[in-house]
Structure formats: structure tokens, C-alpha cells
Amino acid sequence: MTDLGPVAWPPAPISTERLVLRESEARDRAAFVELLASPDVHTYLGGPRPRAVLERELSEAPERWPGSFVVEEGGAMIGQILLRRAPEHHRPAAVGKVDLGYLFLPRAWGRGYAAEACAAALDWLDGVLPGEPVVLATQTANARSMRLAAKLGFTEVERFRAWDADQWLGLRSPVPPSG
Numbered sequence: 001m002t003d004l005g006p007v008a009w010p011p012a013p014i015s016t017e018r019l020v021l022r023e024s025e026a027r028d029r030a031a032f033v034e035l036l037a038s039p040d041v042h043t044y045l046g047g048p049r050p051r052a053v054l055e056r057e058l059s060e061a062p063e064r065w066p067g068s069f070v071v072e073e074g075g076a077m078i079g080q081i082l083l084r085r086a087p088e089h090h091r092p093a094a095v096g097k098v099d100l101g102y103l104f105l106p107r108a109w110g111r112g113y114a115a116e117a118c119a120a121a122l123d124w125l126d127g128v129l130p131g132e133p134v135v136l137a138t139q140t141a142n143a144r145s146m147r148l149a150a151k152l153g154f155t156e157v158e159r160f161r162a163w164d165a166d167q168w169l170g171l172r173s174p175v176p177p178s179g
Helices: 026-037 051-057 111-130 142-151
Strands: 019-022 068-073 076-085 097-103 134-139 157-163 164-174
Touching: 019 111, 019 164, 026 051, 026 076, 026 097, 068 111, 076 111, 097 111, 111 142, 142 164
Parallel strands: 097 134
Antiparallel strands: 019 068, 068 076, 076 097, 134 164, 157 164
């Protein structure tokens, strides 16, 4: 049992035209350090974590928990997709729904990888939890993330202020279970 309910974890790797979504492995550790320490990646996420702390504290296979997918392109990690239940302290409109999050290394930006990987993760979720609503939160200043949310079919539920910035919360209506 995971915070995604009775979903077995890890799933078989998910392949798209250019990417593979899979569980993290020890070979991904350096990419996780780069991802979590990047000031560019964390511009809208409260800032990067110190590289020295990450080097010291990250486990051999970081972020290995249900709902965390490594996004791999050409055999190398380029990002991460997160699917997890929005916690009780989250916005009321989001509580209990699956929250979609994603982080990509700057070298992967502008190539459509985030849209491809998020769409694949959402398709997988629709298959294992049919009819499940999904939320996505981002800063309104993050134009790339706002465009991605629209492309993935998220519609605005509310705007709010948090962490000294304007935030946007979107909902992707559940895909009805097929017959």
C-alpha cells in the first residue's frame, strides 16, 4: 500500500517515444545531486539545497519511494516525476488528490521532455487509479510550468499567495474509468 492507495510499486518501466520513466537506481545519484542543487531548477521552489549537504545526505539510490519516477533519456537521468497525495496542510481544494510534480535538469529544458514524461505518468496513473483527480501547483511567475499545466489539461481552481509569491493551483479532471 502506498500513498497512491493499493498501487503496486515499482511499476514496470514506462517507455515513451524518447524517454523511460523508472524507479531510481544508484547510477542516478550524481544527477539527483545536480538536480536538487541547481539554482535554475529551484528558482520557483524556494532555492537549491547545498551541494555539500546533498553529497553527504543522499542515499545510494535517492528518492526511491512510491510515486517517484526517474526520467531517463539516452540512458541518463534528466529529471524526476512525482505523484503523491496532497497532504492535509495543502490547499483545501487539493487535499487527498494526487499531486503531480516534476523537476528537470536545465539541459533538458525546451525539448518537450516534461510534457512527454508527465503525460506518460498521468496515463499510467489513469490505468492504475481510474477516475482519480490530479492537482498541480506552481508559481504564476513560472511561465514554462503554467504552459505545461495547460498543455496537460489542468484548469485553474484557485490562485493564492504562499512563500512570498503568487501561486496557481490547477485540477485535471478525472478520466472516467473505461467499461
